[in-house]
Amino acid sequence: MSDPVERMVNLALYLASTHTPRTAEDCRAAGLGYPEDQDDAAFIRMFERDKDALRAGGLVIEVVDAGESDAYRVDPDATYARPVDLTDAERSVLRAVATAFVDDPAFPFGDELLSAVSKLGTSGTGGPLASADLGRTAPEGQGIHARAIAEAVQTRKTVTFEYTNAADQTRVRSVDPYGVFFRDGSWYLVGRDRDADAVRTYAIPRMRDIDVNPSRPRTPDFERPADFDIRKAERLPFQYGGEPFPATVRFLPETAWRIDRLARGHGDSQTLPDGSAVWTVEANDARRLASWIVDEGPGLYAVEPDSVVEELVAGLKRVAASHE
Amino acid sequence: MNRRPDTATRAGRLLALIPMLKKGETIALSELAAAVGCEPAQVAADLSTLSMCGVPPFTPYDMIDLMIDGDSVTVYAEAPGIDRPLRLTLGEARALGAALDAAGYEDTAPLRERLRETASSTVSLDELEHTVRASAGPGGMAETYATLAAAADTHEKVHIHYFTGSTGNVSDRTVHPWALVNRLGVWYLVALCEAVHEERVFRLDRIFDARPTGESFEPPSLVPIEVTPDTDSLPVATVRFAAGARLPDGEAWPGATFETASDGTTLAAVPYQTESWIARRVMAYLGDAEVIAPPELRAAVRQAAIDALKPIQ
Structure with missing residues (x-):
């Protein structure tokens, strides 16, 4: 038998249909499709690759000490999913996001998304019409690079890349990757820059020659801080720059519902008796916050601190004066 | 959703197909293809492969026994095990989490809570949620989506x-939802708006409330999925940016072209659909951008700035 897919499926069925753990030699002798004239070393390599592929497909293969060698069987509790009750609307959601993202090269996990919705039985033709075009620049490269870095995040392997910053300065960076996030057409890496010994954010489209440390692939290069949370690392446009300060923005009653949409998990909001709402959020740049308020308006304005209010008032006065 | 899979991916698809093959059932290939996201011809090839699989001693009773007949498959013996x-x-849970992030489903959304139960016990979902975020979807949008x-x-x-961003006007509309389109992380609804009987594009994060009416509509045979306007037919404004101002990109200002002078200022030719849209974009520069022409747009920007000052002063 030469078809590797047949061999893998046979191995999956063999390990899943027995309560008795099977050794590698058992599998070799069982006629699953391993070449009979194969030497021991080649067989072990092929057997390990097959197990890795089945594990990647979702089979949880237990390793049992069988004396002189290990033995293997499928752990049914860890392997099989219980059926999930989904509403029709939830099925439509899953089909919409899958239809949109599976074929978008800037979405780094298209193959796995297709596989996930297949397992949930919600994939396929039909469903709502949807499409996605996530990448502002070089979508295919972004998707590939973001995928490689997301893997390095999980395996905790250091990545090295050439990086060109906004000032057009290029240098090689070596970073322990803590997480990745997407915003406004680009994927970003957050991690500890080994040279600067500081946590930094890097735009993945600005990277070249990305290299994930290939040595000892199963051994992590670093430990991620226990309190790291990518949701905190992703910031709003006015949360870059100087020292942080608290700012309060008021939303008029007819736009108070927009706080949830605009806050993206940052800050706290409170609804007032008149139906308006105040949002208190950390900011680092008064002018950029003032600009953001205008851009997202109308229906919201700065309350405090004075620096933001002054930026807003002075800026709008400049606009009115320059357009007389 | 059609991809040419590698060997491991195809093996994974076969493992996904196996539980769907129940003894005694006849299943349309199109149904299986829909379930695993590929073409019926690919499913037929997968089923042909599966019919060669089984467990030792590989007698006919130990094999997956099925027969493909035209557009359907009949299962005589299901897979052992x-x-x-x-x-x-882990990869599938990560992909699903990222896709639902993008649709506005927060980690604590009921759908995500239920899907957590489908992940392998070897996957740390907490770790995934703390390290990967496709945060294209603003909060509070999942129900609308x-x-x-x-x-x-x-x-x-x-x-x-619907909240119109440039004017702040809120309108009630009945629409025929044709397609959901994600552009640079922002979701749009392409729909027929009954009020004007024309196609319109709506940003999902500006839809405050969406309720099905119970009435059906006939979708067009060809749905446009372009969400940026055709700028060729639009009026063009001339906008000057101060030296050092951060220029907008072509995605945020569709169709705009820029020319920087030796003194560092930049002149932009900006197509615009409505005065209110471009007035707000220019205002957000807080004085670092000025409309040069046409004159009526200059007046609109001035008035918009005066109006924006009223609630503050």
């Missing part, structure tokens, strides 16, 4: 409460 769907792997996805799926009209 695997009779239920497999849990999601679900309503519109379902309506687009079943061709049901929807009543929406």
